[in-house]
Amino acid sequence: MAKSIDISDVNIYYGDFLAVQGVNMTVKARQVTAFIGPSGCGKSTVLRTLNRMHEVIPGARVEGKVVVDGQSLYDPSVDPVAVRRQIGMVFQRPNPFPTMSIYDNVLAGNKLNAKKMKKDEADSIVEKSLKGANLWNEVKDRLAKPGMGLSGGQQQRLCIARAIAVEPQVLLMDEPCSALDPISTSAIEDLIHELKSDYTIVIVTHNMQQAARVSDETGFFNLKATGEPGQLVEFNSTTKMFSNPDEPATEAYISGRFG
Amino acid sequence: MAQTTQTRPPGPDDTASVPLTKPQLPGWAPALAAVVAFGAAALVGLLLGWGVVGIVAVGWILLLIGLPAWSTAVEGSRKGTDRLVGTVVWSTLALALLPLIAVLWEVISRGAPALNATFFTASQSGVLGAGGGIYHAIMGTLIVTLIATVISVPIGIMAAIYLVEYGKKNRLSQVLTFLIDVMTGIPSIVAGLFALALFTLIFGPGVRMAVGGSIALSVLMIPIVVRSTEEMLKLVPDELREGAYALGVPKWRTIVKVVLPTALGGIVTGATLAVARVAGETAPLLLIVGTFRATNFNPFDGAMATLPVLIFSEATRGGLQEYIPFQLERAWGAALVLIIIVMALNLLARVVGSYFSPKTGR
Numbered sequence: 290m291a292k293s294i295d296i297s298d299v300n301i302y303y304g305d306f307l308a309v310q311g312v313n314m315t316v317k318a319r320q321v322t323a324f325i326g327p328s329g330c331g332k333s334t335v336l337r338t339l340n341r342m343h344e345v346i347p348g349a350r351v352e353g354k355v356v357v358d359g360q361s362l363y364d365p366s367v368d369p370v371a372v373r374r375q376i377g378m379v380f381q382r383p384n385p386f387p388t389m390s391i392y393d394n395v396l397a398g399n400k401l402n403a404k405k406m407k408k409d410e411a412d413s414i415v416e417k418s419l420k421g422a423n424l425w426n427e428v429k430d431r432l433a434k435p436g437m438g439l440s441g442g443q444q445q446r447l448c449i450a451r452a453i454a455v456e457p458q459v460l461l462m463d464e465p466c467s468a469l470d471p472i473s474t475s476a477i478e479d480l481i482h483e484l485k486s487d488y489t490i491v492i493v494t495h496n497m498q499q500a501a502r503v504s505d506e507t508g509f510f511n512l513k514a515t516g517e518p519g520q521l522v523e524f525n526s527t528t529k530m531f532s533n534p535d536e537p538a539t540e541a542y543i544s545g546r547f548g
Numbered sequence: 549m550a551q552t553t554q555t556r557p558p559g560p561d562d563t564a565s566v567p568l569t570k571p572q573l574p575g576w577a578p579a580l581a582a583v584v585a586f587g588a589a590a591l592v593g594l595l596l597g598w599g600v601v602g603i604v605a606v607g608w609i610l611l612l613i614g615l616p617a618w619s620t621a622v623e624g625s626r627k628g629t630d631r632l633v634g635t636v637v638w639s640t641l642a643l644a645l646l647p648l649i650a651v652l653w654e655v656i657s658r659g660a661p662a663l664n665a666t667f668f669t670a671s672q673s674g675v676l677g678a679g680g681g682i683y684h685a686i687m688g689t690l691i692v693t694l695i696a697t698v699i700s701v702p703i704g705i706m707a708a709i710y711l712v713e714y715g716k717k718n719r720l721s722q723v724l725t726f727l728i729d730v731m732t733g734i735p736s737i738v739a740g741l742f743a744l745a746l747f748t749l750i751f752g753p754g755v756r757m758a759v760g761g762s763i764a765l766s767v768l769m770i771p772i773v774v775r776s777t778e779e780m781l782k783l784v785p786d787e788l789r790e791g792a793y794a795l796g797v798p799k800w801r802t803i804v805k806v807v808l809p810t811a812l813g814g815i816v817t818g819a820t821l822a823v824a825r826v827a828g829e830t831a832p833l834l835l836i837v838g839t840f841r842a843t844n845f846n847p848f849d850g851a852m853a854t855l856p857v858l859i860f861s862e863a864t865r866g867g868l869q870e871y872i873p874f875q876l877e878r879a880w881g882a883a884l885v886l887i888i889i890v891m892a893l894n895l896l897a898r899v900v901g902s903y904f905s906p907k908t909g910r
Contacts, residue, residue, distance in 0.1 A: 345790060347716055374796030384787040387906030388809040398795035401805045437906065448791070455795055 292358040292458045293318040299353035310518040321490045323500035326510035331519030332493045340376035341369040377457035381464040383444035385436035392432040398455035422450035442473025462492040509539045585610035662881025673842035677871040684843040685858040695762035701819045704773025712781040731771040739767040740832025756838045758847035764832035769822045776818025780811040813905035820897035824890045830856035855886045
């Protein structure tokens with residue numbers, strides 16, 4: 290079910306402002322791809338174009354091609370809602386739905402789309418997703434309690450469970466650990482390793498150790514210069530990026546000599 | 549630390565450390581000052597015959613001078629200024645509460661004697677002077693306000709959804725927001741004239757219809773509902789909308805299933821407060837609904853009594869000298885009932901708001 294993503298010559302605009310320019314890369318199926326780079330260089334923007342979430346921001350538009358498994362995402366006939374059902378997303382800050390219980394939060398993707406399902410089928414989806422997100426043992430006795438009552442790390446894992454409950458083909462993660470403590474972060478990194486066998490994962494992170502730990506391939510983004518659009522500086526296997534990168538700029542950033 | 553102290557040349561700081569304690573007035577000092585100030589003013593005032601207003605004014609000035617002066621002498625000038633400002637703030641609070649309490653006291657003391665079983669169950673049909681009740685007006689107010697709510701709450705909520713979710717700062721939504729702001733300031737008599745003109749156009753002159761009053765009240769209510777709903781919808785974090793979109797949920801389902809439930813508590817509170825706000829409107833009802841001495845349950849046919857109009861007409865109706873006290877008592881009783889209804893709505897809004905608000909489970 291996992292799919293690969295081909296990105297070619299993508300320019301992303303907010304209104305007249307060119308935010309990211311000339312991105313070319315291939316995200317491989319069943320691998321973890323990490324995006325690293327300084328703040329404001331367009332990592333999250335690129336990530337959001339992969340499931341057309343950037344369209345939520347008024348004035349945002351994309352030039353170029355994003356092809357998922359042979360289908361161009363920006364074809365005029367493509368329905369963004371259908372795209373997002375295939376390509377799930379986990380956000381920087383955990384955002385469980387405050388009006389729903391833990392159980393309903395996991396099923397939100399199905400329930401909000403009014404998918405009819407039997408009780409035992411729903412139960413098994415909830416159990417499978419929560420186990421997949423490493424949360425089942427912590428919440429199995431309080432599934433009817435509100436999702437907002439969980440700790441931050443648990444909420445984030447609940448959001449991951451919610452995202453994988455609809456069985457997407459690709460999972461996008463926008464700095465999923467930046468609001469979490471080291472223990473929750475480690476739980477989520479373990480989870481990413483497990484999810485890799487079923488999903489294509491793209492993760493944006495500010496933590497280079499995290500990128501080195503979890504990813505198979507890494508893309509380094511940076512601004513061309515102050516006030517100019519962001520660009521993809523280097524895209525390589527993570528081992529190569531962190532040992533012997535092609536670009537001097539990548540090495541400077543990774544080794545902390547940036548600036 | 550000890551080492552640095554020794555190597556540094558001795559200065560005034562080392563010998564005399566800054567004291568952290570200062571003399572303080574006890575907690576009951578303001579109360580004592582108030583008692584002394586007003587007591588002194590009352591004593592002098594009673595001897596010289598100043599009257600209540602004079603005594604209170606003099607007592608307040610004494611307190612305003614005395615407490616800060618005492619505090620400055622004991623605690624220093626910063627605390628003294630604090631006491632002065634504190635006294636001013638407390639007295640303005642008391643001043644603001646005074647009319648509210650006075651109105652409540654007046655209405656309760658004058659209206660309570662009118663309340664009895666007949667007052668709530670009988671109408672004014674065939675009553676001259678004593679007796680009868682305001683059942684017809686209570687029912688009228690309930691019917692008129694209920695229809696107004698049914699008309700304006702859906703319109704108001706949907707307009708707010710358009711403004712917040714779809715009209716993101718476009719031309720139309722800016723114009724709408726401006727018009728809604730203008731509508732908020734419409735005098736209620738103008739809303740009544742609008743309804744009267746509308747119904748005169750349709751049904752001819754001299755029309756009396758309760759639903760016309762409901763439409764006039766809707767004109768007043770819709771902007772309030774739009775405004776409060778808009779604020780509540782804006783409070784729903786965008787992350788929740790994005791979370792739903794990322795699950796492949798269409799926009800309209802996101803609004804219905806995620807945004808509205810999250811904001812429901814606030815929306816219901818706002819709508820209930822809007823109802824409470826228009827339930828006491830008199831002028832538009834006077835124009836189009838008129839008044840009637842018997843119970844009328846049909847909002848599409850003829851005049852209907854409502855509490856505000858009943859209060860107005862009973863208080864201003866002349867008639868035989870011996871009937872006037874009964875009419876006034878009836879007006880006060882109706883006013884008390886109206887206040888109770890509005891207060892109940894406010895309480896209901898709080899209960900409903902807390903019931904619907906998202907729970908954390910902690």
